[in-house]
Amino acid sequence: xxxxxxxxxxxxxxxxxxxxxxxxxxxxxxxxxxxxxxxxxxxxxxxxxxxxxxxxxxxxxxxxxxxxxxxxxxxxxxxxxxxxxxxxxxxxxxxxxxxxxxxxxxxxxxxxxxxxxxxxxxxxxxxxxxxxxxxxxxxxxxxxxxxxxxxxxxxxxxxxxxxxxxxxxxxxxxxxxxxxxxxxxxxxxxxxxxxxxxxxxxxxxxxxxxxxxxxxxxxxxxxxxxxxxxxxxxxxxxxxxxxxxxxxxxxxxxxxxxxxxxxxxxxxxxxxxxxxxxxxxxxxxxxxxxxxxxxxxxxxxxxxxxxxxxxxxxxxxxxxxxxxxxxxxxxxxxxxxxxxxxxxxxxxxxxxxxxxxxxxxxxxxxxxxxxxxxxxxxxxxxxxxxxxxxxxxxxxxxxxxxxxxxxxxxx
Numbered sequence: 001x002x003x004x005x006x007x008x009x010x011x012x013x014x015x016x017x018x019x020x021x022x023x024x025x026x027x028x029x030x031x032x033x034x035x036x037x038x039x040x041x042x043x044x045x046x047x048x049x050x051x052x053x054x055x056x057x058x059x060x061x062x063x064x065x066x067x068x069x070x071x072x073x074x075x076x077x078x079x080x081x082x083x084x085x086x087x088x089x090x091x092x093x094x095x096x097x098x099x100x101x102x103x104x105x106x107x108x109x110x111x112x113x114x115x116x117x118x119x120x121x122x123x124x125x126x127x128x129x130x131x132x133x134x135x136x137x138x139x140x141x142x143x144x145x146x147x148x149x150x151x152x153x154x155x156x157x158x159x160x161x162x163x164x165x166x167x168x169x170x171x172x173x174x175x176x177x178x179x180x181x182x183x184x185x186x187x188x189x190x191x192x193x194x195x196x197x198x199x200x201x202x203x204x205x206x207x208x209x210x211x212x213x214x215x216x217x218x219x220x221x222x223x224x225x226x227x228x229x230x231x232x233x234x235x236x237x238x239x240x241x242x243x244x245x246x247x248x249x250x251x252x253x254x255x256x257x258x259x260x261x262x263x264x265x266x267x268x269x270x271x272x273x274x275x276x277x278x279x280x281x282x283x284x285x286x287x288x289x290x291x292x293x294x295x296x297x298x299x300x301x302x303x304x305x306x307x308x309x310x311x312x313x314x315x316x317x318x319x320x321x322x323x324x325x326x327x328x329x330x331x332x333x334x335x336x337x338x339x340x341x342x343x344x345x346x347x348x349x350x351x352x353x354x355x356x357x358x359x360x361x362x363x364x365x366x367x368x369x370x371x372x373x374x375x376x377x378x379x380x381x382x383x384x385x386x387x388x389x390x391x392x393x394x395x396x397x398x399x400x401x402x403x404x405x406x407x408x409x410x411x
Contacts, residue, residue, distance in 0.1 A: 010078070011089065013057030017326040018088065021334060022360075025353040026050050032260050032354055033245040033361075042361060043243045049085045049364045050357075056081035057089060085364035091319020099313035103306055110195045111181035114299040114312055117210075118174035119217055120292020168268065168349055169320070169336065169359040171253035176316045181300055201297060203286060210288040210295040217293075246361065253362040261354050268355070271348035272341065320363050 013019055033042050055061035062079040083090050182197040221227045252259035258266050286298035301309045325337045334356050336349040
């Protein structure tokens with residue numbers, strides 16, 4: 001079926017707010033970063049991420065020519081930068097493709113629950129401590145989830161572990177995990193696995209899990225010599241050694257402050273906040289807060305609601321920056337509109353161009369570092385999910401076969 005001319009509208013990348021700010025201020029930002037340190041530049045992967053972004057969606061940097069064989073309609077589709085950091089277009093495409101693959105090929109038709117866990121980010125924490133503790137901390141978060149008190153509730157975490165951001169572009173470690181909302185049990189002589197849904201956790205159970213997570217993460221930091229309260233100022237920090245400029249930006253981003261320029265050390269400008277607003281702890285169900293650790297476990301998706309599950313997957317996989325929430329003021333500053341107001345009333349964040357670029361630099365992931373992961377058991381099980389919600393036990397957990405299970409083959 002031929003497409004009409006209105007079906008495809010190429011984006012105007014060159015006139016987007018983010019593209020304009022980076023194009024006009026990148027060189028000044030790189031020089032400012034050098035001046036605020038010992039003269040060492042930002043790591044090459046950060047600068048390359050910025051320069052690649054400026055080529056994303058621009059026809060002058062390469063394109064594919066597509067022609068319809070039926071109506072002879074032609075389109076020029078510009079190449080993308082395929083960046084993993086802050087590109088809204090590439091991040092949005094990766095979000096959509098990954099969510100569709102999870103729904104179509106990976107996740108069986110069983111109930112799901114989403115859990116968000118966030119450890120505290122004290123002002124004194126080193127970016128090196130936070131990055132090194134992150135991977136091990138994720139294991140502690142996942143390890144605590146199945147060990148709930150009676151009634152038993154075994155949950156299998158599966159599609160994503162993330163180190164990411166909040167709406168305010170500040171750098172912080174937090175984990176989004178999608179769980180089976182129940183347990184698989186052996187059926188039919190042990191050759192198949194049936195799914196047994198379990199009741200949702202109580203507020204008390206969520207609190208017990210968070211207390212366990214907090215205690216184990218603290219023991220982990222002490223065992224690894226990463227406890228911020230006992231940190232030795234003379235201890236080598238690989239992040240600082242790699243780039244003092246990036247370490248400074250990361251530390252400021254963790255604290256919600258500015259690292260470079262005349263406002264260095266100041267907090268990010270907020271619009272709508274009440275400085276006298278008290279710290280409000282959520283009283284929502286299945287939410288716990290202990291000593292800076294935060295755990296949300298009140299999102300559930302029925303087995304049959306695949307549309308809602310795909311929306312949830314997209315939320316977990318969303319990119320760092322949403323293009324439509326950025327706007328320019330007449331004085332050149334950049335306004336970021338928050339999706340939802342913060343508890344203190346903040347609805348907008350305002351950045352100078354260099355301040356925005358330093359936040360983006362802190363969010364740029366290092367090469368060859370995964371930003372999401374499937375646990376080993378889930379990776380083996382994914383292709384074998386039957387549409388009826390069952391899994392072949394011998395193939396899934398023993399042989400690790402890769403052929404998909406068709407409807408009814410599991411019975």
